[in-house]
Amino acid sequence: MSGNIKLIANNKKAYHDFFIEEKYEAGVCLHGTEVKSLRMGKCSIKEAYVRIEKGEMFVYGMHIAPYEKGNIFNRDPLRPKKLLLHKREILKLEQGIQAKGYTLVPLQVYFKDSRAKVEIGLAKGKKLYDKRQDIAKKDAKREMARELKERNR
Secondary structure, X not given: OOOOEEEEEEOHHHHHHEEEEEEEEEEEOOOHHHHHHHHOOOEEOOOOEEEEEOOEEEEEOOXXXXXXXXXXXXXXXXXXXXXXXXXXXXXXXHHHHHOOOEEEEEEEEEEEOOEEEEEEEEEEEOOHHHHHHHHHHHHHHHHHHXXXXXXXX
């Protein structure tokens, strides 16, 4: 990713629960007060998921808090938001999720050159033992770093 990027929301849980095979950048179709709320950093994608319906992509469960000064112009915080991708990318992703065990997960929400973007990943679910292996690797890495830090003193 290049350009002027301001991170708004990150989905750490997705990296814990899924193996991320491929990543795509998609624009988001938003309304006025949603953009203002995003600029204030009020967004959550922890429970969000992506679906393809009739050749279009939508993100569900992406919570954008209502803008404080938006009054009647505020939209439903959990409304489905359309993702903007090229048709060939949508077809490629649709073929990918038809494979067994694959799903689409939003990974990050950010502004890139003043445009709201969502990074989505083609992901395969982890089994419990995979999660345990990842946790064990993280712990081992942390221990190694701690040992090296103590040695260098």
